[in-house]
Structure formats: structure tokens, C-alpha cells
Amino acid sequence: MAEPLIRCRDVSFAYDGVIALRGVSFDVNAGDSLCVVGENGSGKSTLMTLLLRLKSPQSGSIEFDGALRADEVGYLPQQTAAQKDFPASVREVVLSGRLSSRQWQPFYTRADRAMAERNMDRLGILDLANRCYRELSGGQQQRALLARALCATKTLLLLDEPVAGLDPLATSDLYELIDSIRADGVTIIMVSHDVQSVIKHATSILHLRVEPLFFGGADEYAASAIGSRFLAGKEGEGHYA
Amino acid sequence: MLSALSEMFSYAFLTRAVVVGLLVSLCAALLGVSLVLKRYSMIGDGLSHVGFGSLAIATAMHAAPLAVSIPIVILAAFLLLRISASSKIKGDAAIALLSTSSLAIGVVVISLTTGMNTDVCNYLFGSILAMNRTDVYLSVGLAVVVLALFALFYNKILAVTFDETFARATGVPAGAYNMLIAMLTALTITLGMRMMGALLISSLIVFPALTSMRLCKSFKSVTICAAVASSVCFFLGVVGSYLYATPTGASVVLVNIALFAIFWGVSMYQTRRRAAA
Numbered sequence: 001m002a003e004p005l006i007r008c009r010d011v012s013f014a015y016d017g018v019i020a021l022r023g024v025s026f027d028v029n030a031g032d033s034l035c036v037v038g039e040n041g042s043g044k045s046t047l048m049t050l051l052l053r054l055k056s057p058q059s060g061s062i063e064f065d066g067a068l069r070a071d072e073v074g075y076l077p078q079q080t081a082a083q084k085d086f087p088a089s090v091r092e093v094v095l096s097g098r099l100s101s102r103q104w105q106p107f108y109t110r111a112d113r114a115m116a117e118r119n120m121d122r123l124g125i126l127d128l129a130n131r132c133y134r135e136l137s138g139g140q141q142q143r144a145l146l147a148r149a150l151c152a153t154k155t156l157l158l159l160d161e162p163v164a165g166l167d168p169l170a171t172s173d174l175y176e177l178i179d180s181i182r183a184d185g186v187t188i189i190m191v192s193h194d195v196q197s198v199i200k201h202a203t204s205i206l207h208l209r210v211e212p213l214f215f216g217g218a219d220e221y222a223a224s225a226i227g228s229r230f231l232a233g234k235e236g237e238g239h240y241a
Numbered sequence: 242m243l244s245a246l247s248e249m250f251s252y253a254f255l256t257r258a259v260v261v262g263l264l265v266s267l268c269a270a271l272l273g274v275s276l277v278l279k280r281y282s283m284i285g286d287g288l289s290h291v292g293f294g295s296l297a298i299a300t301a302m303h304a305a306p307l308a309v310s311i312p313i314v315i316l317a318a319f320l321l322l323r324i325s326a327s328s329k330i331k332g333d334a335a336i337a338l339l340s341t342s343s344l345a346i347g348v349v350v351i352s353l354t355t356g357m358n359t360d361v362c363n364y365l366f367g368s369i370l371a372m373n374r375t376d377v378y379l380s381v382g383l384a385v386v387v388l389a390l391f392a393l394f395y396n397k398i399l400a401v402t403f404d405e406t407f408a409r410a411t412g413v414p415a416g417a418y419n420m421l422i423a424m425l426t427a428l429t430i431t432l433g434m435r436m437m438g439a440l441l442i443s444s445l446i447v448f449p450a451l452t453s454m455r456l457c458k459s460f461k462s463v464t465i466c467a468a469v470a471s472s473v474c475f476f477l478g479v480v481g482s483y484l485y486a487t488p489t490g491a492s493v494v495l496v497n498i499a500l501f502a503i504f505w506g507v508s509m510y511q512t513r514r515r516a517a518a
Contacts (some may be wrong), residue, residue, distance in 0.1 A: 054409055
């Protein structure tokens with residue numbers, strides 16, 4: 001079997017002495033779709049920051065396959081309030097995904113523009129290219145950001161709560177898109193609250209509550225004690241009460 | 242009207258003021274688009290108060306005003322970004338802290354030395370007579386630097402302004418671009434504040450960006466529109482202040498308010514018409 005794309009070994013991280021993650025180990029193979037689940041404050045976002053190499057783990061190691069450079073990771077962040085009313089056209093937003101591969105060259109090339117065009121087409125937003133980002137619906141904005149992420153990567157896509165705030169129709173559309181992106185050979189790592197639907201779209205699940213409670217296949221998770229409890233919405237009484 | 246204009250430009254000090262003012266307005270508008278969108282609008286206000294404090298100290302020490310205030314204001318800009326990044330004190334609180342402190346220091350220094358005089362009033366509300374030859378050279382230099390950097394880094398500034406986390410995650414040194422913008426803002430403000438006044442200079446940062454955001458739908462058009470609007474408003478403001486003998490800084494702000502109101506009105510009209518259709 002080929003080397004895993006990401007190998008995470010006994011990773012721990014603390015903010016100002018408060019432990020956010022402890023003893024997390026897992027592998028991500030090329031073509032996987034890993035979903036990280038857990039309640040608020042369970043360390044999901046911290047793990048995301050580490051995977052994005054914005055911070056380094058205080059102990060343990062995260063090894064990336066040699067071919068995967070930091071500027072080859074696509075990322076779909078959670079939207080900030082400032083972005084929702086940002087005056088930029090969809091094309092400008094999507095093109096900015098090409099920046100990481102530009103290094104010190106100041107301007108985009110024709111190839112960059114073509115790639116942005118392709119990705120907008122792939123996500124069905126080509127007709128919105130000249131529309132203003134702030135005038136789009138939540139689902140359309142997510143598609144634009146996903147197109148931007150695809151402009152940055154061919155290998156690995158990190159998604160942070162991709163369906164937060166979307167209506168059910170837009171949610172299922174977005175999951176279908178993510179599935180089709182994975183079918184094209186892009187490895188997916190997704191952080192989500194939405195366990196019920198995510199389990200249908202993931203190959204493996206990592207359940208965190210600071211420490212890893214479960215790591216394994218999505219089917220095993222559904223069958224496991226913790227998985228069935230969380231899926232039924234009974235995990236962490238306080239949060240759901 | 243034309244004769245009034247030619248009469249106006251026959252005064253060397255007025256020509257200098259118009260040149261410096263136009264260049265400063267242009268730079269402030271470009272930087273302002275990014276600052277306003279990043280929710281850093283008040284940074285200009287904070288820095289101009291620091292500028293006031295440093296001008297007071299320069300006067301007390303009988304030193305050249307720019308030589309003292311440029312380094313101090315740049316330092317303050319770095320400090321502001323550092324404090325906001327550490328998130329122990331939030332950005333808006335950090336600015337309030339810094340601007341009131343430097344205002345207080347400035348006022349105490351002034352009252353201990355020269356006392357409250359017209360100079361102080363000019364620092365606060367601006368004076369068209371303040372621009373000398375050095376200011377003209379400096380502002381031309383500044384404008385060239387800001388325009389060149391803005392053109393070269395335009396795509397990166399857009400990316401960092403829109404989504405700093407994404408930019409960082411994909412390997413763009415977002416911190417460096419924030420520093421660059423803060424430093425250029427500090428320079429622009431120190432150059433412009435003696436003409437516009439410490440209390441009014443931040444209008445040059447905020448108004449053009451907000452005005453053009455009413456109507457423009459892409460980052461490129463917002464940027465261009467802000468630059469044009471800012472220059473036009475400054476020119477009309479100066480001419481108005483000459484014709485009606487009103488303070489320059491305040492007149493420029495009034496023209497900016499009027500343009501903002503017009504743009505806002507048009508955008509309201511457009512929204513209503515779209516809703517009706």
C-alpha cells in the first residue's frame with residue numbers, strides 16, 4: 001500500500017496552558033474523505049489549524065507526503081461577517097485561489113484565468129462570474145469559495161463546516177459537489193457538526209473530544225457505541241439540552 | 242470661475258497644497274479600501290491622534306515636525322497591529338487607548354511649553370499654509386511608492402483583505418502585507434494631517450471607500466472609483482474653501498459627505514427599482 005498522504009502521530013496542542021488536543025493519531029490516504037466530528041470546543045478547529053500548518057503541534061508530529069507542499073492545499077474556511085458584504089466579483093474571489101502558485105509574480109497568467117474559469121464551470125457558477133460576491137445566496141457564496149479552494153489544489157481539500165448556515169437544498173447540493181470533487185481524485189478532510197449527513201459522504205471518521213474518541217471507517221462508526229449515540233444526538237447532554 | 246481658479250493657482254503655497262493634497266487623497270483612498278473592508282477604519286483616526294501628540298513634542302523640542310512624527314506614527318501603526326493580533330485587547334479598544342493617550346500627552350506637552358495657540362488649532366483642524374517644498378517632494382515620493390506597491394501587490398492585497406486565513410493557509414505572508422498597509426497608512430496620515438487636521442484626516446481614508454462601495458460591484462471598480470472620488474472631492478473642497486474662505490480640511494470633508502449622500506441615494510434607488518421589477 002502507498003504511503004499515507006498525511007500521517008498524524010500523538011499530536012497535542014494547548015492555548016495558554018489550556019489543552020485543546022491530546023494524543024491524536026490518524027492517517028489520511030490519498031482519495032480518502034475524512035470527517036472530523038465532535039462538539040464545540042472539542043479541538044476540531046485546532047486540528048484544522050495544525051493541518052493547514054498555521055501552527056505547529058507542541059508534541060507529536062504531522063508528516064505530509066513529500067509531494068504535498070503547503071501551497072498546494074485547498075481550504076474552505078468558515079465565512080466571516082466582513083466577507084458577506086465584500087465588494088468583489090465572483091471571478092476576483094475565485095482567481096485569488098491561484099495566488100499561492102504565483103509566488104512573487106505580481107499578476108495572473110492566462111493559464112490562471114483559464115483554471116478559474118474551469119473551476120467556476122465545474123461548480124456551476126460560471127454565469128455568476130461577474131456578479132458581486134455580496135449579492136449571492138449563501139449556497140452560491142460557498143460554491144465560489146469552493147471554486148477558489150480548487151484553484152489552489154489538485155490533491156487535498158480542507159473544509160471547515162462547509163454547510164454551516166445553508167438551507168437543506170443548498171446543503172445536499174454542496175455535499176454532491178464535494179462527492180464529485182473526491183471522485184476526481186482530490187482527498188477531502190472535513191470538519192462538521194452535521195454528523196447525520198456527513199456519515200454518508202465520508203470514508204473515515206475521527207471523533208474528537210480533546211482526545212480522539214474514535215477513528216475508523218464510517219460504517220464502523222455508525223455501528224460503534226459512541227457513533228450511534230452521537231448520531232442519535234445523545235452525546236454531550238449539556239450541549240443539546 | 243476660471244479666473245478664480247487661475248487667481249488661486251497664482252499663489253505658490255496654494256499650488257503646493259493642492260499637489261500635496263491630491264496625492265495624499267489618492268494614497269489614502271487606495272489604502273482606505275483595504276482598511277475599511279478589514280474593519281480597520283478607525284486606524285486612521287488613531288494614528289492621526291498619535292501624529293498630533295508627536296507634532297506637539299516636535300514643537301516643544303524645536304525639531305522638524307515630519308522628522309519626529311513619521312517614525313513615531315509608523316511605530317504606533319506597528320504597535321496597533323501587534324496589539325490587535327494578540328487579541329488580549331481588541332482592535333477598536335487598542336485604537337481608543339492609543340489615540341486618547343497620545344492626545345493627552347500632546348495637550349500636556351503643549352500647555353507646559355508654548356501654551357494653546359493658533360499652531361495647536363492648526364494641528365487639530367488643519368491649515369493650507371502648512372505645506373512647504375519638502376512636503377511636496379515627500380508627498381510625490383510617497384504617492385509613487387504607494388501607487389507602485391499597490392499595483393504590484395494588488396492581487397495579494399485583495400486576497401489578504403478578503404480572507405486572511407485562506408491567504409495564510411495557502412502560503413501568502415499575510416502579516417507582511419498588513420504591516421506594509423499600516424506603514425503606508427502611517428506615512429499618508431502624517432503627510433496629510435497638517436493640512437486636513439488631526440481630527441479630520443481619517444475622513445480621507447474612510448469616505449472614498451465607503452462612497453464607492455455603495456455602487457461598485459468588484460474590487461477593481463471600488464478601488465478605481467475611490468481613487469477618482471477622493472481626488473475630485475479634494476479638489477472641489479480646496480476650491481470651495483478658497484472661494485468661501487472656509488477651513489480646507491472641513492470643506493473637503495463636506496464635499497465627501499455630499500458625494501457619499503449622492504452615491505447612497507442612487508444605490509437606494511437602484512435597490513428599490515430592482516425590488517419593484
